[in-house]
Amino acid sequence: MNRMTELTGTGVLAVPQGDLCVSPEGAADAIALSLIIPTYNEGKTVPLLIDRLTADLDRMLPKRYELIVVDDDSPDETWRIAQELTTCYSQLRVMRRTTERGLASAVIRGWQGARGAWLGVIDADLQHPPEVLLQLVAAVQDGADLAVASRHVEGGGVSEWSFTRRFLSRGAQVLGLLILPAVVGRVSDPMSGYFVVRRSAIAGPLLNPKGYKILLEVLGRGHIKTVAEVGYVFQERAAGESKVTWRQYVDYLHHLVRLRSRRRLERFRRQLPLRRFLQFVTVGFSGLFVDYSLFYLLFGQLGLGLTTSNVLSAECAIINNFLWNDAWTFADFAKRQRGWQARSKRFLKFNLICLAGLVLNTLVVNLLFNVFGVNAYVAKFVAIVAVTLWNFWVNLKLSWRVTQVPRQP
Numbered sequence: 001m002n003r004m005t006e007l008t009g010t011g012v013l014a015v016p017q018g019d020l021c022v023s024p025e026g027a028a029d030a031i032a033l034s035l036i037i038p039t040y041n042e043g044k045t046v047p048l049l050i051d052r053l054t055a056d057l058d059r060m061l062p063k064r065y066e067l068i069v070v071d072d073d074s075p076d077e078t079w080r081i082a083q084e085l086t087t088c089y090s091q092l093r094v095m096r097r098t099t100e101r102g103l104a105s106a107v108i109r110g111w112q113g114a115r116g117a118w119l120g121v122i123d124a125d126l127q128h129p130p131e132v133l134l135q136l137v138a139a140v141q142d143g144a145d146l147a148v149a150s151r152h153v154e155g156g157g158v159s160e161w162s163f164t165r166r167f168l169s170r171g172a173q174v175l176g177l178l179i180l181p182a183v184v185g186r187v188s189d190p191m192s193g194y195f196v197v198r199r200s201a202i203a204g205p206l207l208n209p210k211g212y213k214i215l216l217e218v219l220g221r222g223h224i225k226t227v228a229e230v231g232y233v234f235q236e237r238a239a240g241e242s243k244v245t246w247r248q249y250v251d252y253l254h255h256l257v258r259l260r261s262r263r264r265l266e267r268f269r270r271q272l273p274l275r276r277f278l279q280f281v282t283v284g285f286s287g288l289f290v291d292y293s294l295f296y297l298l299f300g301q302l303g304l305g306l307t308t309s310n311v312l313s314a315e316c317a318i319i320n321n322f323l324w325n326d327a328w329t330f331a332d333f334a335k336r337q338r339g340w341q342a343r344s345k346r347f348l349k350f351n352l353i354c355l356a357g358l359v360l361n362t363l364v365v366n367l368l369f370n371v372f373g374v375n376a377y378v379a380k381f382v383a384i385v386a387v388t389l390w391n392f393w394v395n396l397k398l399s400w401r402v403t404q405v406p407r408q409p
């Protein structure tokens with residue numbers, strides 16, 4: 001296999017589900033762990049990091065891991081140094097990107113090309129102690145969806161940070177907690193760039209390449225149920241320099257706000273009972289059919305009076321609608337309230353609400369036509385829409401509502 005890939009394209013950033021190339025979790029000979037090492041001018045530390053990681057992983061997962069250096073065409077030619085290392089380290093691969101830039105997208109590109117069932121990331125500058133990786137992998141092996149190396153749990157810390165640096169780091173975390181508590185609050189060190197996540201937990205959704213803090217993206221968009229944390233001490237940089245500038249703070253804020261609005265939109269979509277509403281409208285149409293045909297039969301053919309025919313056919317339509325809604329639109333609620341008593345109660349409520357709907361219909365038509373001078377057909381159409389919404393919403397909330405009775409212990 002060619003172990004040096006040059007990436008020139010752009011395209012969507014998302015982690016694929018396990019396909020043919022991805023090893024099933026637990027398979028004896030397949031790649032279990034893919035660890036991404038994003039680099040920009042880290043030529044001095046990369047050889048030592050690879051050596052230490054390999055020593056540990058050869059013991060824990062012999063032949064069942066891959067290390068993927070993703071370099072953004074570093075001026076110090078980190079990619080070339082890494083490529084030369086592939087001759088001594090069989091599990092090492094290198095990606096050299098010439099068009100895209102940035103930490104987060106580098107990590108996601110690495111995961112896109114990875115084969116493992118567990119996807120990880122570690123800084124290349126040795127600020128993340130490599131030996132902690134084994135504990136992260138063990139946690140995922142034991143069932144965690146995500147294992148994060150944290151500076152803020154037992155065994156964790158920072159080396160010689162100034163007051164200002166600690167303050168900025170904690171400040172960013174508090175800000176995160178304020179803007180996005182449900183995501184940031186799930187881990188003690190949301191800024192960590194050292195973690196392992198199960199592929200199945202993040203495969204699918206598009207990931208945002210802008211965020212510098214890829215862990216937020218994983219927590220915010222992935223399906224992470226269980227999280228494990230392992231303490232580590234953030235080491236001082238031995239060589240090279242940090243790429244963090246004020247821009248990353250701005251990006252971080254932007255990232256938080258974007259994640260927040262996305263989550264809100266998703267929650268809103270989830271709560272919007274669109275499927276049910278369409279079913280309700282379909283049933284409504286069937287009712288219209290019942291109403292008209294029966295009316296034609298009673299009034300047109302049998303010669304019954306107008307009001308009698310109308311009331312009878314309308315009531316039959318209501319019964320028709322109730323039966324369909326009970327068996328289809330709201331079947332899940334109906335199942336939780338079985339028995340003829342509960343059913344009759346639902347039917348009665350449905351009837352009353354539809355009756356109220358009829359009154360509402362008349363009111364709206366009159367108001368629009370007589371007071372606002374709206375065209376009669378337009379007025380009728382508006383009334384139908386309004387009454388459909390009314391019927392749906394009130395029936396959803398009243399007729400098929402399931403009262404949560406606390407369970408007896």
Ligand code: GDD
Nearest residue numbers: 038039040070072102103106123124125192193242243244
């Ligand atoms: N490919 C690529 N492209 N790699 C990058 C880029 C980039 O544009 N920018 C940074 N990196 C790589 C660096 O080479 C290094 O391996 C790693 O990403 C972290 O960058 P640093 O500049 O060393 O960041 P730090 O020391 O402030 O670390 C903080 O941020 C990290 C990333 O989120 C800490 O919070 C770490 O825990 C965290 O991992």
Ligand code: MN
Nearest residue numbers: 123125127242
């Ligand atoms: Mn660093």
